[in-house]
Amino acid sequence: MxxxxxxxxxxxxxxxxxxxxxxxxxxxxxxxxxxxxxxxxxxxxxxxxxxxxxxxxxxxxxxxxxxxxxxxxxxxxxxxxxxxxxxxxxxxxxxxxxxxxxxxxxxxxxxxxxxxxxxxxxxxxxxxxxxVFAVTYTYTGYPMVRQMREMVLSGAIGKIQKVDAQYYQGWINPIIHDAKQRSSIWRLDPDKSGISCCLGDIGTHAFNMIEYVSDLKIESVLSDLNFVYKDNKMDVDATVLLRLNKQAKGVICTSQIATGEENSFIVKIYGDKAGLRWEQENPNYLFLMEEGKALQVLKPGHTYNSELALDGTKLPPGHPEGIFDAMGNIYKGVAKAVSNEPYNPAEFPTILDGTRGMNFIEKAVESHHKGNIWIKIENT
Missing domain, CATH: 3.40.50.720 (NAD(P)-binding Rossmann-like Domain)
Structure with a gap:
């Protein structure tokens, strides 16, 4: 057996x-x-x-x-x-x-x-x-995202001042401009997709990523959504201002009508000592930015990385890993939990992350429909 x-x-x-x-x-x-x-x-x-x-x-x-x-x-x-x-x-x-x-x-x-x-x-x-319950916020499985989190937690960038997540795609352009298609796909059907398309699909990734790498909580949001057509009930573009605990502020910009974009997910976090930037389309590079110093580029597989990042790296330095590997790391973390092996809680998103993601979607949509006002997110 x-x-x-x-x-x-x-x-x-x-x-x-x-x-x-x-x-x-x-x-x-x-x-x-x-x-x-x-x-x-x-x-x-x-x-x-x-x-x-x-x-x-x-x-x-x-x-x-x-x-x-x-x-x-x-x-x-x-x-x-x-x-x-x-x-x-x-x-x-x-x-x-x-x-x-x-x-x-x-x-x-x-x-x-x-x-x-x-x-x-x-x-x-x-x-x-x-x-065990896991939610596949896949990008948390990338080694350099995990390294980003560990550097923030260690104080490498100092007190967080601003967070910025941009997730741009263009795939829905051919669909949204065709009345028949936009009324027939499930992602633009509230009965099948929920109350949001863009925020529900990719905005929730950005929300989760900010909380994952910063270890802060987003406490309130102010959003402006774009539906393009009056007969379209689902957002396909969104900008959300953020207020986090510990006086940090930020923004999430998401779009599925960003013409020509493929899967451009960029996360930036700025402290009072340094900043960090990660780009999903170049996932093996983590950029460390410090005032008055040359830009540093950190890569997976090197011993300067954290234990969490190294555990998520299968290959020696210089061998690129990607989205399959990131999802594989989440499955690996779940396997440890199911088998009662020791594991780092950051190895896979949990039901609490899923609940906070739904909280974000609903409050951001509510903010837009109430005239772009600040709405508090429940502390679930």
């Missing part, structure tokens, strides 16, 4: 952008074995996909209810231990809740739910279990 963690997957089939990322990440550190799941709402398509990746068909189920029922009838030594939820946003909450209620550990895509109320229900559900 394999000692690997038995992994099930919901969603992530052949037409899924995110599915291959999770499958490769789970295999990366030899900690998991995919044993089955529900890969598509159409059972025949799910079976065909399972066959294409060489999975046996007997644990490819028609729906989640069947999965839970059948898996719980298996001996504990055989049943799925962790289930990854890779479905559209509106399914995250009911699926995660049912899995937790039946004793499964959960890895959930973001945003964790579609409302803050759902997020709080999940928190309470988790409290009544011994399960």
């Amino acid at each position: 394999s000692k690997k963690i038995r992994l099930g997957i919901l969603g992530g089939g052949s037409d899924s952008l995110i599915g291959i990322l999770h499958r490769i990440a789970s295999a990366m550190h030899d900690k998991y074995q995919i044993v089955g799941g529900v890969f598509n709402v159409n059972h025949a398509d799910s079976l065909a996909f399972a066959k294409s990746i060489d999975l046996p068909s007997h644990r490819v189920y028609k729906d989640l209810d069947t999965l839970v029922d059948k898996e719980l009838k298996l001996p504990q030594s055989e049943r799925m231990q962790v289930v990854s939820v890779l479905t559209p946003n509106f399914l995250h909450f009911p699926m995660a809740k049912k899995l937790l209620e039946n004793g499964f550990n959960v890895i959930c895509e973001k945003p964790m739910t579609t409302t803050i109320e759902e997020a709080k229900i999940l928190q309470k559900t988790l409290q009544n279990t011994k399960s």
Whole structure:
């Protein structure tokens, strides 16, 4: 019997952008074995996909209810231990809740739910279990993001004065300007995506990243959203001013109509001693900026990096690692938790991060609709 963690997957089939990322990440550190799941709402398509990746068909189920029922009838030594939820946003909450209620550990895509109320229900559900719950804010898995966090915590840049996160994409441009397309995709459908498109999809990454690297809490927000067309109910561009604890201030700029941009996620944090900058499209470089000194460039794999950063680095210096590796580090952290091994809490985002992400989305949308006013974020 394999000692690997038995992994099930919901969603992530052949037409899924995110599915291959999770499958490769789970295999990366030899900690998991995919044993089955529900890969598509159409059972025949799910079976065909399972066959294409060489999975046996007997644990490819028609729906989640069947999965839970059948898996719980298996001996504990055989049943799925962790289930990854890779479905559209509106399914995250009911699926995660049912899995937790039946004793499964959960890895959930973001945003964790579609409302803050759902997020709080999940928190309470988790409290009544011994399960592990992770939210895939993937970028926290990059070694140099982890190095950024450790340098801030060590006081290397001094007292934080300003934080700045910019996340620009242009992918929705062809869709938003076509009336038929913008009324048909799930990301612009509030019933499936929740109350936000841009903030819910990429703004929540920026929010989480700022709190992760700064170890501060965003306490209130003032936002201005852009919908482009009156018949479009979902934001596709957003600017959010931030007030954090310890007198720090900042801004989050996110857009899916930034023409020509691919996945430009840039995080900057400025202290009274120095500043740090990281760019997702060049993830192996962390820039240290100090007044009157030459710009320093830190790279992964070197002994000058922190233990947390080095633990997330698989290769020697000079061998680039990327998004698959970042997600792999999150799966690696969850594996440690599930196996009751020692781990750093910064190795994977938790349900608390997911709840704060939903809090941010709702308060930012509320700020816009109330006339661009400051709205406090609950301390969840």
